[in-house]
Amino acid sequence: MKYNELTIDSHRQSCRVGRGIAAGQGKTAGRGTKGQKSRTGSGRRPGFEGGQNPLMQRIPKLRGFTSHRTPAETVYTGQLEALKGSTVDNTSLVEAGLISSPNVRVKLLVKGDLKKKLSVSLQMASKEAIKAIEKAGGSFKPINQIGRLPKKSQKDTDTK
Secondary structure, eight states: OOGGGOOOOSSOOOOOOSSOGGGSSOTTTTSOSSSGGGSTTOOOOTTOBTTBOOHHHHGGGSTTOSOOOOOOEEEEHHHHTTOSSSEEOHHHHHHHTSSSOTTSOEEEEOOSOOOSOOEEEESEEOHHHHHHHHHTTOEEEEOOOTTSOOOOOHHHHHOO
């Protein structure tokens, strides 16, 4: 007889356990004596660890779940009026003391008037700030963060 020639009934009749000592699986019905698992309806909720704080509740308290990304520093359009020169970038903002380092991300927001014609090249700017720059006769050019490589475009990956 070969393994693939075996005839097995897929719907085997279930054994009636716990119907007396003479029934084969009677009395304790293979559950042992006493205790939580021997009782009917003895299910515990998933993740229950016997009163110990479950793993699901412990994990968010562990290291590595907080964002370590430094938030972007904000510069306002009113502050650009006091800058010397017609170009605004990270280095000129550091020299003016408006941001902490030339390597941080900078976002330009609207607060105050802008009348100077400036060519601004920063990482981010709000739509209203771009409108304010263009209204004054300047231009805005988004750039990558200084010290980071630019992301590969879809064209670069398709050519290979």
